[in-house]
Amino acid sequence: MAARYVLKKASNGYRFNLVAPNGQIIATSESYTTKANALAGIESVRANADAPVDDQTG
Template sequence: MAARYVVKKTSAGFRFNLVAGNGEIIATSESYTTKAGALKGIEAVKANANAPVDDQTGN
C-alpha cells in the first residue's frame, strides 16, 4: 500500500497523519479547527515536502 494522509476528527477539531505504506504513522499535524483547514495543511505539506534538512543536533 502507498503512503496516505488520514484525516481524523478529534475533541479539539481535526488532525491528519501521514501514514507510510507499512501502516506506520510518520508525521502528525497540528490541530485544526475545521476540516478544510486540515485539508489545506495537507496541501502545504505536499507543496513543501522537498524541503532541506536543518540538523540542529550539533553533531
C-alpha cells in the first residue's frame, strides 16, 4: 500500500493526516474550517512537498 492522505472531521472543522504505508501518521495538518479548504491543503502539500531540509540542530 502506498502512503495516503486521510481526511477527518474534527470538533472545529477538518484535518488530514499523511499516513505511511505501514500505517504510521507522519504528518498532521492544521485545522481547516471547510472540507474544501482541507482538500486544498492536501493539494498544497502534494505540490510543495519536494523541499530541501533546513537542519537547525547545530
